[in-house]
Structure formats: structure tokens, C-alpha cells
Amino acid sequence: xxxxxxxxxxxxxxxxxxxxxxxxxxxxxxxxxxxxxxxxxxxxxxxxxxxxxxxxxxxxxxxxxxxxxxxxxxxxx
Numbered sequence: 001x002x003x004x005x006x007x008x009x010x011x012x013x014x015x016x017x018x019x020x021x022x023x024x025x026x027x028x029x030x031x032x033x034x035x036x037x038x039x040x041x042x043x044x045x046x047x048x049x050x051x052x053x054x055x056x057x058x059x060x061x062x063x064x065x066x067x068x069x070x071x072x073x074x075x076x077x
Contacts, residue, residue: 058064 054060055062056065056067
């Protein structure tokens, strides 16, 4: 049994770097992963904006914030 494993390991040639290609399926998976990250980022930003709007409206027990008034110099610091 050990002899068979050694023969398989010795006779198994590794391909040259020029012979190895990812293929169209790997490219499609790569594009899908990029689109998934973009979608997750988009929906995360949208949810954070909704949460901030609800917080400003006083939905979580905070004081409502009036963001329509322009900030003065003392409020910026």
C-alpha cells in the first residue's frame, strides 16, 4: 500500500504555470463577489441613513434634532 502511494506521488507531475488557467467559471464567481460587495455596501449605507434619520426624529427616545437650521460657527467646534 505504501509503495502505491509513493508511486502516485512520484508520478504526479505538476503542471507548468503557463498550463494553468482559471477559466470562465472562476471569472464569473469573481465578478459575482465584486457585485455582492457593492450591493452589501449600498444597502448598509442606506440602512445607516435610515437609522440616523430615525434617531434625529426622536424615535429611539432621544430629543428630536432640527437639522434644517444652518449651523453657526460655535456649533461647528
